[in-house]
Amino acid sequence: MGARSSGAESMEPRALLLTQKPEPMALFAFFQTILLLVSLSLRTCQSEVLSEPLPLTPESLDVSINSAQRCLHLQWRVHSLAYHQELKMVFQIEISRINTSNVIWVDYYSTTVKWNQVLHWSWESELPLECATHFVRIRSRVDDARVPEPRFWSNWSSWKEVNEQNSLGHKASSVFPVDKLVEEGSNVTICYISRSHQNNVSCYLDGVRMHVEQLDPNVSAFHVNNVAFVRETGTNIFCEMDPKDDAGTVLFVSKVLEEPKDFSCETQDFKTLHCTWDPGSDTSLVRKQPYQSYTLFESFSGEKRLCEHKNWCDWQIAQDSQEMYNFTLVAENYLRKRSVNILFNLTHRVRPMTPKVFFKNISATNATMTWRVHSTGNHRTLLCQIELHGEGKVIQQHNASIKVNGEYLLSELEPDTQYMARVHCGDANHFWKWSEWSGENFTTLEAAPSEAPDVWRDVKSELGNRTVTLFWKPLSKSHANGKIRFYNVIVENLDKPSELEPVPIPAPANHTKLALDQCSYRIHVRANNSVGTSPASVIVISGDPGNQVEEERVNVTADGFSLSWKPQSGDVTGYVVEWCDRPQDGSCDLQWENLGPNTTSTVISSDAFRPGVRYNFRIYGISTKRIAYLLEQKTGYSQELAPLVNPQVVMSNLTSHSFALSWKDYPTETQRSFIRGYHVYLKPKEGQCHPGFEKAALSDNSVCCKYKIDKPEQKTFVVENLQPESIYEFFVTPFTSVGEGPLDAFTKVTTPDEHSHLLIRIILPTVFCVVLIMIVCYLNSQWMKEKCYPDIPDPYKSSVLSLIKSKENPHLTIMSVKDCIPDAIEVINKPEGSKIQFSGTRNSLTETEITKPAYLYLLPAEKNYSGPGPCICFENFTYNQAASNSGSCGHVPVPPTAPSQRGLLTSLENLLKALEKNYMNSQGEIPAGETTLNYVSQLASPMSGDKDSLPTDPPVPALCSEYKTQMAIPLGLASPPLSENSSVSSVTLLDQGDHHH
């Protein structure tokens, strides 16, 4: 809000004129002043006396309105001034709003007033004038030094009412200002006028409710500071109240017009000046303000051009070759103007036209570039820059100075390579700007490959034949010098020189297989493109199968496998490290790396390396004869992983105190890390671990005993110090540097009873022996029969009998057994004895020959009977255990006093019986007094015995056969228990001498 005035600023005090014009007007002026002062003094006296207002009161006050500018324009006169009179005066202006008492503005306006002059004064209202009635009044006071004090204010003029609300028309309500255009950052006051009294007024600025101040019952207003641009359709202001009486307006907030930036002009052809600039913000508003306009003005020529485009304009250069130009670019919208100026010499603003580029004489390594720049007038010298791009990078940069046509030889190019060469030029004398780049692609011609392919081999021997797979790496682009069409492989037998015939293998093959015998071969491989062939790569496959080397472990670093080897003295021309990228899936994917003769270490890395996979590296030395011989073999993991499986454990040798565990080795390929040993876990029976074991917690938090086997090659383990008849659980897992195998289920084992093995130890051998004896006996049954129970000879069938009968006595006959009358009965009491006693008994046999046995003697009834006549004596002979215990049917020495006794014979049955008895009575557990039956067997014929084995047998008459009646004697009839000695008497001896004599 403010005020401005116009009118008497140029007037000068009359007193000043007087001092400047002394003659002759000075006299006239002097009188005039005197007259004025007298007149004033008289009026002052009159006013004081009459109390009337001063005659210099502002009159004819008129107030007009400019609603769009929110301005009140005041104009008035001071009629009381004399003709040509000028007086310095001060005017006080008061402005009230709504009613006269509400003064909102007081202002003072000083000026020199002339006679009959119309004075003007303006005031800009903050509030739209449509919002309220305004009242204006004015008064004045002389403020001229020529008028002496005191000076009094005139009376106020009457209030002038200014009411723009009439513009509301028929509408019920309105919001002001209507469609106001302001710049961003302005402050705006909005009012809302309604016909009826307002209740609950709400006003929204773009949807945001504003704080509203009620000016009177029908008018509300709010103030917006620093308004912002929202959209090109304007910011909507909408007010509503009770009763419903909505109204709105649009406040168009324009962006602030910016000064054009980067304004410059240039020419390419001296015909047109092309001027460009950056326009900055778009200040256009829909239906309110178009896009800002741009006008180009040239001051030397005075020409002007309205630009059609936002950011450029062409200016036609006049034919008279104007050199200097002073351009002003004016940007303008409804709210403001901005301008920018440049002054330049036309020849200093020359930007050459874009050159046209051609290539000629393109070879494998050179190309000639030519270009032409269309005339820039007067054949000006141009400076041109040439750039050669390869693979997206600038690889060469050159400068050339030309007039119109340029030529440059691009050299040191790579064969079969696409390049892009481009050129731009600028004025050499007054450089302004480079022209646009102009470039073309070109490709150099092919050349023969420059390097031999990198070749390696894999040799597999089978049944005397060798399959050699040759591998080669594709040549790098810089070495291939073109597209490789095929590889020529020549195999030369070193042992049997023959014609060499190359075998072409079409690209992009990278290997070939050769079937070779045991001879040595030299293989040449060459790469070929359309132009020529590469140097040969030579490799020799020796007939010698090569040496075997021990495998070592390789170190792994963050960079890869760190390999090192011992330097080879002599004729090593290089080394090759070979490995498989994918050993895990069997495809191998053979890789190799060539290293120089002075290299003894390298680091192998590959994206194909995976954790938990064992990689084998073989280091070969290459001799001067191009023979590869294995130097070292290394193995390792890029990253070791814990084992995934545990070994299959077999349990054996289970005893009551121990058992043995054994397992097999893993295949190397499936190992995920180096096995450093094994852990044997044993669940303790009573919480105590066995010696050598230590307590360990498993991953399932259970506690058990662990034995660590440090040697990976040890794959057996004996668990000892166990208790019989107990259950143990064991589990074996490998351990590595990164952990042990998975926790598997424990295997249960129960230790057997302590004695069972003893029984097995005894019973098995015994049974074995018995069976052996039975087998032996069975095999020698004939011999046994002859020895132990020979057939009883039938006297009737005896040949002796027939012989006697025929030669001596034909009346001889054979006595029948039943005809015999026994003359003695022997009753034997079975003695009790132990096995030990048998040996004693046996010894006592000889003794009994001397001592008289205690037996019952029955003398024959015919005591006197004697004679040489045929005497057939049958004597009972009773076996005893002593006889059977002799272990065989051996011959017991018979006392000479018992000639009839042919020896002690036992049967196999008796032997077995004795054995059984012996076993049963081994503890001497036969109860005292037990009696048994003794069987008295028939005595075998002495003829069936082994005569040689019976040297002590007394001579027996050939015709005398003895037979002893077999009798069973009840043990109850036996005599009272005998002493140990008496038991010997079980052997019955017949004292022949007593009998026969």
Next chain:
Amino acid sequence: MAATVTQQPQKLVLLTGDSWGMLACLCTVLWHLPAVPALNRTGDPGPGPSIQKTYDLTRYLEHQLRSLAGTYLNYLGPPFNEPDFNPPRLGAETLPRATVNLDVWQNLSDKLRLTQNYEAYSHLLCYLRGLNRQAATAELRRSLAHFCTSLQGLLGSIAGVMAALGYPLPQPLPGTEPTWSPDPAHSDFLQKMDDFWLLKELQTWLWRSAKDFNRLKKKMQPPAAAVTLRLEAHGF
């Protein structure tokens, strides 16, 4: 007070980007394209297919307008894009009113019903083209032009129905070509209000037309043999 047939939507629904609905609408239209010759096989099917096609087109335009109105009212800014904005119909007196007394609507003859539709869309199309000329953004101009083309199609379709029924097209009086140019006496706010009412009236007209053509369709129902399968597009 008599009930009106067109229960005026209380607000313009500003749902945009209902691509599934759009797709279903297109499917509906496409579905009916082969249906027309199929009906013709039985001889002259009468105006039935044309009415059905016109009905479907009104439904499609109704959906299309929702998207367009959403964009345009956002372009005008608040309060015009607020869902509960319901200003008085101040400056839009020249717009053809879709609302009509229910009894009057029910007693409309077919000819008058079709004529009112034709005249309304003729006017609305002119206004809409004027709106398009004033639009500031290229994207909005494209959307408006596309909608105008569709509306032109609807007008042609209505003309087809009228021709099929033997009704003459209403001839505009010379020099009374309606235009939608900014009234210098109008404040920009009132201009925006007019734009708002144009879109709102258009929506109401499309809603009323759907009812009109549904009523006509039932009235002109051909024999059962000529009934076509029809996909109703719901949920817009």
